[in-house]
Amino acid sequence: MPIIAKKHAEDYKDSRLYRVRHSSAHLMAEAVQALFPGTRLAFGPPIEDGFYYDFDTPRKFSEEDLSAIEEKMRELSKKAAQFVCEPISKADALKLFSDLGEKLKAEHVETLPDGAITLYRDGDFVDLCAGPHVDNTGELKHFKLMHVSGAYWRGDEKREQLQRIYGTAWESKDELKAYLTRIEEAKKRDHRSLGKELSLFEFPELAGPGLPFYLPKGAIILQELKNWMWQLHMDGSYGHPDKVYDPLSTPHILKTDAWHTSGHLKNYRDNMFMVYSLDEFESGMLGHHKPAAQGHGHSHAHHTGCADPGPVAPLADGSIISSAGVTAGDSSGEAGPAGRNAGAGAGNGAAVADENEGIGNYGLKPMNCPGHVMLYKVGTKSYRDLPARLFEFGTVYRYERAGVLHGMLRVRSFTQDDAHLFVTPEQYPAEIEGVFDFCCHVLDTFGFDYHVALKTRNPEKSIGSDEVWAMAEDGLRKVLEKRCPGKYYVEEGDAAFYGPKIDFIIKDSLGRSWQGSTIQLDFNLPERFEAEYTGSDGDKHRPVMLHRAILGSFERFFGLLIEEFGGAFPLWLAPEQVRILPITDLQLPYAQQLAQQMAHMRYNTNNGVVRVCVDDSSEKLGKKIREGKTQKVPYLIVVGAAEAEQGTITVESYHEGKLSDITTLDQLAHRLRDEIHHKVARRKA
RNA sequence: GCCGACGUAGCUCAGGGGUAGAGCAGCUGAUUCGUAAUCAGCUGGUCGGCGGUUCAAAUCCGCCCGUCGGCUCCA
CATH class of the missing domain: 3.40.50.800 (Anticodon-binding domain)
Structure with missing residues (x-):
């Protein structure tokens, strides 16, 4: 199973190559400061294949600047200045960097414990640095500055905008050359150029950014993938030998109330497209802004107040609305009229109305889960019906910020091979294992290299209680320990808002990581939607829900396939065989x-x-x-x-x-x- | 969204204040050919859009749209 094991970061950190790159970053900073006095330094670490340094400067570095900086680096390298490590007290370091005007360095010193602070000098250049470095700058010969980009101080978009220069550095001329050749080769596998050359897909400018259109050849490949996935789901041959999936098909828009019930309106707001009919718009039926009642303000109050699915909020007219959008006492499961009418009706001003203010009466679905829960709830379910595995090739729409779109790999409209599995608490460990195996089978069919990550709760952006999250994370971790012990990554705070997940990550030809398959364990949405089943004891119980996609999305998977095979598809997918x-x-x-x-x-x-x-x-x-x-x-x-x-x-x-x-x-x-x-x-x- | 670069024919790109260029593709004709480009002719563009400067703008300036490389976000 070609799961790529966790890289031993330590090995790289101990290598001479790592020191070469780290020292190259210093050399570049020295060159930049020599050429552009007054440039302040931020961070400059080694990274995979090279290094970067962030600079705080009003100057916008140009391509010509890069050549000049590179030239200067070569000149400085000839001096072969020794890298000297120098311990320094916190107070002295603070004074030194303040005197130098290195505001960000000084700020960083503040975060360091006294007694463990060191400087590294080479020639006249000094930098706050834990090291280690190569012996002297003369060892730095095989480098090239690659490109310049923006970056934020400490990765915080509210902080200083910095200029980042990326470089690559190697131990030998041949390695540098091989790397540059590798980059050139990789560019030829770019799915965006191959998509054009092979007439697979198009992004018509008139349609809008991030909206992929399949040309006939692309559509054939898409359909072959769909046929295959359909077959795998329907014949139950992978992961779930006992029982197959049940197919569904659901609409692309749902009433705003549904997104309120699911929590998307709170937690996924920035990514949603809201819609309305012109009739509703023109007749003023949309939610209007009302002054918030009962101290219900915006943003922060919302975040904390509504992260909890349980409590009920009183409406101004005296009726009660649960945060699941259902009027208390109405257990039919139909999302109530609260969202729509509260805003337009007279005298309302509570949570729901406020949240829906001025937005459409419908939301374009960014996920399929609410639709699937609604269908789970049709009829009654007993424990004998579980696991219920509902799947759909569900097309979703997400507003992605303009700068993040990337060919087929990050789009605004895409179709997931999505399923939601409703299971008993006893069933979910085995169920997750089944899905895990399904994912591996699919990825292994193409021979992808991939790695696996457990993504845990972000307390700032999640619904549900601590206990439930702990239980869910533990459930996923146990499966990983069984299936790929020691090989998975843990990424804290990267969970979905409703639950933790296991993601399968595939790299594109230039080494960027993309999430493909995902398995998400969710105790929260069943609660919010009041999904239930009758147990063998005759009582009502809450099912556990698994969200999962095997390919992830057809679009992204298609893009990754193109890059993996350089456009030369396996015969079964080739549009012209x-x-x-x-x-x-x-x-x-x-x-x-x-x-x-x-x-x-x-x-x-x-x-x-x-x-x-x-x-x-x-x-x-x-x-x-x-x-x-x-x-x-x-x-x-x-x-x-x-x-x-x-x-x-x-x-x-x-x-x-x-x-x-x-x-x-x-x-x-x-x-x-x-x-x-x-x-x-x-x-x- | 932020920083920077870029946008010229279907595609890849040259040109850079004074009448819009090439190769490939397409069309027409000739050729009938044995393993990675046969020849000739023709067609094709409000130089991304809108505004400004100028006697004159593809070219200079501003705004917008889009793309690319990152950042931030994020399946």
Whole structure:
């Protein structure tokens, strides 16, 4: 199972390479201060493949500046100044950096314990630093400044905006060169350029940023993925041998009240698109701003006040609304009219109205869970019905900030292979294991490398009690300890607002991390929506809910697939699987006849047919081969006079070149069926 | 959202105050060819949008939109 084990950060930190990069950061800072006096320093750590340094300066570093800085670094390196470590008291350090005008360094000193503070000097340059470094700056030769970007002091967007310069540094010239070549190669696998070159998808500017459109070839791949996932869910062969999933399909918009009940309106607000009809808008039926009643203010009061699902809030008109949006006494489960009417009605001004003020009467769904809980609640459920596994290819919409969109990997509209599993408290450990195995099976089908992370509660942004969270986190941790002990990461505070999760993380060609599969354990939404089942004791109980997506989203997974395979998809996904190349027009009829035969071949029980085309352009064979290879068509069939006469074919494979052992359509069909059936995932050597 | 860069034909890009360029793609014609680009002709652009400066703006300035690299956020 190619789960990438937790990297031993310690190994890297102890390496000479790490010191080279750390020292390079110092050298760069020295060069920057030499060239641009008055530039103040922030942090400058080594990172994967290099280092950066953050500078506090009104100057905007340009590309030309980078060359000048690099030049200066080389000049300084020639002096081979010794790196000298110098312990310093907190008071002296504070004075030193204050005198130097290094405001941020001084601020950082404040956070350090006295007695453990050191400076590092090289030549005239001094920096607050724990080290270690290389012996002298003369050892720093193989570096290159890569790019400049913005950054915030301490990563806080409310603090100083800094200028960050990224560099790379290596121990040898060859390693540097190899790294730069690797970056160039990786750029060729960028799914955004391949998406264009292979006509897979488009982001029409008129439609809006982050809204992906699938072109025919992309749509074929999307549908193949959907067919596969449908099959895996319906035949129950992975993870849950006892019982299959039940498919659902739910609307894309839900009443604002539903999002109030689920807590999204509080905790997921920044990412939601709200909608309304023009009729409602023009007739003033939207929630209006009212002065907050009973001390119900904005923001902070909300955060704390409404993080708790339990309590009820009195309305001004005397009725009671639970924070689940249901009028007390009404246990029908229908979200009450509170959200909509409270704002428009006379005299209301309580929590719900305030929260809905001026926003649409409907919300475009950013998640599928509320819809799924609503369907779980249709009819009554007994313990015999559990686990209930409800799944949907659910399309969701999230308002992502403009700067974070990234091709197919971060979009505003995407479809999740989403499911919500309703289980008893006894069932959830085994259930999580089943899902975990399902995720591994899917990722392993493509041979992805991935790592696994447990993401725990963020107290600032979550609903539910401490006990319930502790229980949920413990449940997930136990599964990880069983399935991949010592190999998983723990990321504190990165949970969903309703529960902790296990995420599967895949890297793109340039090494950026993206969350794919996710398994989330949730004791809170069943409570909020009052989902229940009848136990063997005849009493009502609360089910536990698992949110999970295996691919994550089709869009992101598609993007990652493109990068993983450099656009040369496994045969079963390839939009054009076979292209027939007649050498001259005389073989065109034969080529078309072959295409006809192939197009009717079933390659699996799912009625799939081979996707085949004929290149009928009046080009020479060399050009046709080139076109076929450029479009990464897995198999090219060449037919000339000899083949037409003997009824044979000559086959060229994208990965393996000419296949001399295949001379007939039957032989090729056999190979294709096998390759498709086993979902063979070849990579270019 | 923030910092910076960029936006010229379907694609990749050159040009940089004085009549808009190339290659590929597309179309037409010729060629009928054996493993990564056959030849010729033609078509194609309000130079992302709006405003400003100027006798004159693709070019300079401002705002907006979009993209790219990061930051912050985040599945």
